[in-house]
Amino acid sequence: MTKLNHTWNSTAISHAHGMVRRLLMSLRISQLLKQAPSSATVTAEGWVRTKRESKNVCFLELNDGSSLVGLQIVVDLNSFENKEILTRITTGASLVCTGFLVNSVGGDQEVELKAQSIELIGEAPADTYPLQKKRHTLEYLREIAHLRARTNTMGAVARVRNVVSYAVHSYFQENGFAYVHTPIISTSDAEGAGEMFQVTTLDLANIPRTEQGTIDYSKDFFGKKAGLTVSGQLQGETYAMALKNIYTFGPTFRAENSNTKRHLSEFWMIEPEMAFCTLEGDMAVAESFLKYIFKAVVDKCPEDMDFFSKFVEKGVAATLQKVIETPFAHLTYTEAVAELEKHNSTFEYPVHWGSDLQTEHERFLTEQVCNGPVIVTDYPKEIKAFYMKLNDDGKTVRAMDVLVPRLGEIIGGSERESRLDVLTARMQSLKLDPADYWWYLDLRRFGSVPHAGFGLGFDRAVQYITGMQNIRDVIPYPRAAKQADF
């Protein structure tokens, strides 16, 4: 590198920004589509989705991922010089097209690019390019995950996922939450949230043993057994006890051998945690947060949402709008069970007080009883985690699950047990060693305060918003049991 001889001042910054604009920010197809026809020369860069040719004219649809629809490039074969290039332009080829925007003669678009010159940057031979100009199944597209973002559906998913991501941060930032990076590698084993992937540098062909014959983790990299995080909640709580309101947003790993359309081994989770907050505040945040991210997508991705409504899940955009406008229903677990027991004959697994709610019960509550999202609270302590606050009845805890139609549980949260004696007793009854949680219990020893939080499966939220049936199609490269390609 040459020595920098300028000072990093505002002139330099604006120079750099100008460079970025020229290199990266100019002339996206979504912007070109909104411009008025003009004799000014413009350039469009992108990938060919389809080519249609007749005697006098050739049409190319160019897409650069900035919008669902592409820009139609029109080539007048009577005046276009470089006809040879057209035979090499096929679906998937990358082009730089220069010309000017004109009113479209055809019906489906306002403007199109009348091409003066076309530069073929990268060919995509039609006999080997895996994406054809026809509809493919999502299962097939998973096998070519490195190319599937170039399809309408996966492109729309990618744009929505991006908007949801940004909305997560803006919601919390606008509401005084600090973003906290909780660790990816964790040595606190017994969080109870699921099987961990082990992290080790031990030689698996020659594992060191203790005198008792067990694995000698003191020889391992961290000196003890370590794994990938299954939740950032416990660490998140420690920062809530200093910054009041925090959130985490990062990858989470579960080594469960579950094979369903709503589970991944590697997924993204959002975990806000609020100090000086009870279950009521927790539920209020959960509801306003969900509505905020839904509204962000409705506002920013109308074209993609129309697409999902038409081709993926009929009416999903309207459903989302209705959810935004409707207050969430509230039921205690006891009320929910009473309601479900009336229809026990219709369930494969009848409900009774104390049993966990099955998928069929969650669907019944959201789709039949409440006709929309519902928050179920105050579950029996036996079916919930140790850290949830015990109610005065001694039987239930201050847990809350947000259930939505079609998907079931999208958020799980609770007010945390802030009383040291109650929490310790609870751990002991569950055969958890309080010594393993000494730092977590310190939060109850020093300046303990009522606090609450929840976890939202980010990918499930994207699944709910888009109506995509399988969670493996809302994340770029899904990881699940026996599946970690690309």
Next chain:
RNA sequence: UCCCCUGUAGCUCAGUCGGUAGAGCAGGUGGCUGUUAACCACCCUGUCGGCGGUUCAAAUCCGUCCGGGGGAGCCA
């Protein structure tokens, strides 16, 4: 992990009672006055998932292994 379904052309699928396979789309060539999943005509395309068995003969029946999908459990 359990239960069910499935694997045939590049893709999506059909293939009857066991007789070595055929449609649509994609691709190629030609045609077409501006197309929109363009259209019309013609042409090309196969280790029938792998291995083993039954049979004169297996895509088809049996066994087994592998891949894919759906449901359940677990959860986010």
